[in-house]
Amino acid sequence: MSGDVPKSMRALRLHGAGMEGLRLDEVRVPRPGPRQLLGRVDAATACASDNKIIDQGSEHTLMYGWDLAAHPVPIGHEGCITVAEVGEELEDTYRVGSRYAVQPAVPSGPRRHRERYRNGAVGVEKIAVGYTLDGLFAEYVLIGEEVIETGCLLPLPDAEMPRFAAALAEPLSCVVSAQQHSIHILKDSPAEPRRAHLGMKPRGVVVIIGGGPMGRMHVEVALSCGPRKIIVSEPLASRREKLVAMIEDKARRQGVALVCTDPDHLAEVVVAESDGRGADDVIVALGIRAVQEQAVSLLARYGVANFFGGLKKGDHMISLDARRIHYDSVTVVGSSGGDPSDVAQALSLLADGTIEAGNYIAAVGGLDAARDLVAAVREQRLDGKGVIYPELRSPLEEVDGWDAQREAAFLQQKARR
Numbered sequence: 538m539s540g541d542v543p544k545s546m547r548a549l550r551l552h553g554a555g556m557e558g559l560r561l562d563e564v565r566v567p568r569p570g571p572r573q574l575l576g577r578v579d580a581a582t583a584c585a586s587d588n589k590i591i592d593q594g595s596e597h598t599l600m601y602g603w604d605l606a607a608h609p610v611p612i613g614h615e616g617c618i619t620v621a622e623v624g625e626e627l628e629d630t631y632r633v634g635s636r637y638a639v640q641p642a643v644p645s646g647p648r649r650h651r652e653r654y655r656n657g658a659v660g661v662e663k664i665a666v667g668y669t670l671d672g673l674f675a676e677y678v679l680i681g682e683e684v685i686e687t688g689c690l691l692p693l694p695d696a697e698m699p700r701f702a703a704a705l706a707e708p709l710s711c712v713v714s715a716q717q718h719s720i721h722i723l724k725d726s727p728a729e730p731r732r733a734h735l736g737m738k739p740r741g742v743v744v745i746i747g748g749g750p751m752g753r754m755h756v757e758v759a760l761s762c763g764p765r766k767i768i769v770s771e772p773l774a775s776r777r778e779k780l781v782a783m784i785e786d787k788a789r790r791q792g793v794a795l796v797c798t799d800p801d802h803l804a805e806v807v808v809a810e811s812d813g814r815g816a817d818d819v820i821v822a823l824g825i826r827a828v829q830e831q832a833v834s835l836l837a838r839y840g841v842a843n844f845f846g847g848l849k850k851g852d853h854m855i856s857l858d859a860r861r862i863h864y865d866s867v868t869v870v871g872s873s874g875g876d877p878s879d880v881a882q883a884l885s886l887l888a889d890g891t892i893e894a895g896n897y898i899a900a901v902g903g904l905d906a907a908r909d910l911v912a913a914v915r916e917q918r919l920d921g922k923g924v925i926y927p928e929l930r931s932p933l934e935e936v937d938g939w940d941a942q943r944e945a946a947f948l949q950q951k952a953r954r
């Protein structure tokens with residue numbers, strides 16, 4: 538592929554806070570240094586958190602004061618690449634044509650452009666693709682030493698994996714990571730010692746609040762932990778119906794009862810479905826303060842509440858019933874993003890069909906549709922993920938599910954234009 542790499546490309550870059558700072562630019566294709574790679578971006582999906590960097594610009598925590606007006610960056614942190622060029626010192630390890638998923642949160646300080654970070658990047662230990670490292674809403678992306686040396690480039694488990702499925706590994710990895718942050722302290726009998734269990738309580742009652750795409754992924758990942766019952770709270774009837782159509786049969790086959798309700802009835806449904814005990818696990822798959830507060834009240838003794846959605850700065854202080862923590866030993870946990878082991882696990886869940894990636898796809902388009910996709914996610918117009926194929930030029934098309942054949946046909950048909 539290296540011979541085919543053009544000199545310039547298009548990239549969706551952020552020049553400053555606000556949607557008006559987000560532009561599709563013609564830029565130079567970067568050239569990899571000796572220990573770097575150039576990736577062709579095969580697919581990139583948009584995430585609700587892209588809006589946080591759009592809203593906050595240089596003030597975003599992961600930008601460390603980087604001046605976006607002087608140094609605009611391509612955004613996009615969910616996606617997969619094919620290696621297009623290999624730096625000379627990596628020729629024994631990487632080859633042109635290999636495919637990888639990208640883990641965007643990189644546990645490292647920056648090697649390049651340290652002068653652009655506040656205090657010359659002193660104390661910076663975590664950087665991210667789509668923030669100060671070039672993002673994936675672009676035709677090509679430079680994969681720097683930080684990404685490579687921290688294991689944040691993950692080989693696909695199956696060379697035939699469709700692009701949209703590989704791109705979905707990142708959001709799914711956040712769900713995998715989050716559920717492993719729910720720690721239960723279990724005892725087989727009063728005389729036995731305690732042990733820690735990572736994940737949803739086996740044979741427990743799980744409540745998932747929010748039936749958007751991330752809530753639905755939580756339901757599917759929770760199913761693999763073998764709970765007794767999963768209760769989902771979602772105000773929109775269309776989303777509840779989608780969840781039932783997508784997951785109810787699968788849950789039944791695994792011996793798990795799936796119960797859908799709306800926020801007004803959640804508390805009474807939890808009482809009824811748990812014989813008055815409360816939920817062993819509650820996952821809050823949205824970022825609303827009052828809902829986080831309610832989550833703790835839904836817990837059984839020794840239950841764990843997991844705050845998956847973050848709260849806006851300035852609206853992030855909540856009230857907690859400290860007596861529940863003391864007398865009922867309830868726990869509150871949270872996490873943001875995942876790490877390479879979570880992406881690896883997500884890739885295997887997608888490759889073995891435990892998670893049907895196509896069920897999550899709600900729109901597709903070329904790179905010229907990336908800005909529209911970000912706007913659609915911002916305005917909550919899509920119930921699912923939108924996939925951008927950066928090599929194509931094509932408007933955003935809403936779809937109800939996606940698969941390998943449709944992806945191949947779409948790529949072929951649009952490339953001919």
Ligand SMILES: NC(=O)c1ccc[n+]([C@@H]2O[C@H](COP(=O)([O-])OP(=O)(O)OC[C@H]3O[C@@H](n4cnc5c(N)ncnc54)[C@H](O)[C@@H]3O)[C@@H](O)[C@H]2O)c1
Pocket residue numbers: 584585586708711712715746747748749750751752770771772773776800822823824825828844845846847872873874875917920
């Ligand atoms: N922790 C992480 O690593 C991580 C990663 C990705 C996304 N997230 C967060 O996950 C959250 C969910 O993402 P999404 O893409 O599914 O968002 P979404 O907005 O599509 O889904 C949220 C859902 O919650 C529903 N809802 C609103 N109020 C409710 C209430 N009171 N009770 C129950 N449901 C209610 C909405 O109707 C919607 O369907 C977001 O806050 C996102 O930022 C976290």
